[in-house]
Amino acid sequence: MSRNGPLALSFHALVVIFMLAPLVVVCLVAFTPENTLSLPTSGFSLRWFEAVFERADFLDAFHNSLILAFSSATLATLIAVPAALAITRLHFPGRDFLNALFLSPIIIPHLVLGVAMLRLFALMGVSGSFSWLILAHVVVITPYVLRLVLAAAVGMDRSAEQAAESLGAGRVSLFCRITLPMILPGVAGGWLLAFINSFDEVTLSIFVTSPATQTLPVRMYVYATESIDPMMAAVSALVIALTVVTMVVLDRVYGLDRVLVGKQ
């Protein structure tokens, strides 16, 4: 087995530094006792974290984002699981079209979807509605659930199902007791990936949220364009911490390398 030479390893070290530098800097600045974003800082302080928890707008936005990500990931899973099972097991006219349609939000720019939904919601008179915001998010995160469930359903051994069927299991108990447990890692992994993507989504949300339904990324985006102080770093550090925790859970549930790279 050939090994990486010193040149390759230095290149690798530079890439890793490049990938982590902005995140590490954000976390360092978050603990500054000063009023400016300069590094290195003179000491260590939690004052900017305290400042975050005194900002009602940020807390509301965080609350909105959590409910939004939870509801949209759940709804996306509820529609993606039956769709994935139908696509992998049944042959019917239009199947390939439906598959392509359900995966298409990955290649359509979120910005274009955002302005399109802004127009639709304006015509319907539901601009700024939280329920419609949830449905908008369901559209953009469904592909992530669908892909993972499709992979799980394709790779699954059908003989257990056939055995249960021949023993007289009904459709409902067949699904609940055989199929669902077998594709559960894909379903749970898909839900978590959808949750993260909904929680991080900013481009589409900026068009279809109102000040009352503003999500955390949108609030942060707007805040960053208006003023920059270490509180932004503290919020960012909290988001990074939350994402890392979710990723650890995702890794335990489904395997992070499988989610990020696909089947191995």
Place this chain on the structure above:
Amino acid sequence: MKALRGYLLTGPAFALFAGLLILPLGLTLVLSFNVFDYNTGVDADAYTLDHYAEVFGDSYFYEVFFRTLWISALTTLLCVLIGVPEAYILSRMKAPWRSVFLILILTPLLISVVVRAFGWSLLLGADGLVNQAIQALGGNPVKLLYTPFAVVIALVHVMLPFMVIPVWTSLQRLDPLAEQAALSLGASQATVMRKVVLPQILPGVLSGSLIVFGLAASSFAIPGLLGGRRLKMVATLIYDQYLAELNWPLGATVAVLLLVLNLVVMLTWNRIIERRYKKALG
């Protein structure tokens, strides 16, 4: 019977996608032909080609489209130059380092793009760490933030995982014995790279480039936060038309063009990849 079950199971998803994907995209296409007046707003009953004429006739739009094009192309090129060797180095690492570094390089993907853009604004700011390093080495401070440089650097940071993933996947399919066979037959390391490794990972590189280019060309938060007010890309231009100028039909026109350009680039690229495959097989 089977068909009916298929439609029943995909029905809820289809209803949602028909109502919230196909319908709004159609409405936006129609909107791009609607007459607009700054005093009275959108006239949904009157149609015109004025917005397309304006976009194709005004050098400002050319400038923004051209800038978006070269920034995305440069981002794609840099992602290839960094991502391909990095994926190769990763694939030659031993466990457990391999998965540790793979996850370290790919996980920024899951962290909000606003956070990452903010991180770069800290690094590239007037008294940021990069400028401090330049000064420590005896150079003069450079204006980095709000320049195309900052946008490209941050885009490469955001897009690199999308290049590493497909290249990594195709490297996994590469038979290490082929490399060893070539080496044992006296081929140099460079020849092995050129004749054995590169041809096999080329499809991965091409599909990675496609994703990177498409996402970079429509990126919004990075140019919005790191490009400043004057350095517009197509996405920030559309945002301005919708939420600052309130000229929705003109914004819709640019959005339709962005979508069409994206799809054209993707389909052409796919053709190229398919032809390559055919060549390789035939």
